Amino acid sequence: MSVKVIVTDMDGTFLNDAKTYNQPRFMAAISGTEKARH
DSSP: OOOOOOOOOTTOSSBOTTSOBOHHHHHHHHHHHHHHHO
């Protein structure tokens, strides 16, 4: 089963003022979420 999500970043956790994100930080968060599901 695939996860389908709509995500917003209201407080700037991932997106900066240039509307780009820190990919290593994002991937670490995703990895932690996947580990918690198993």
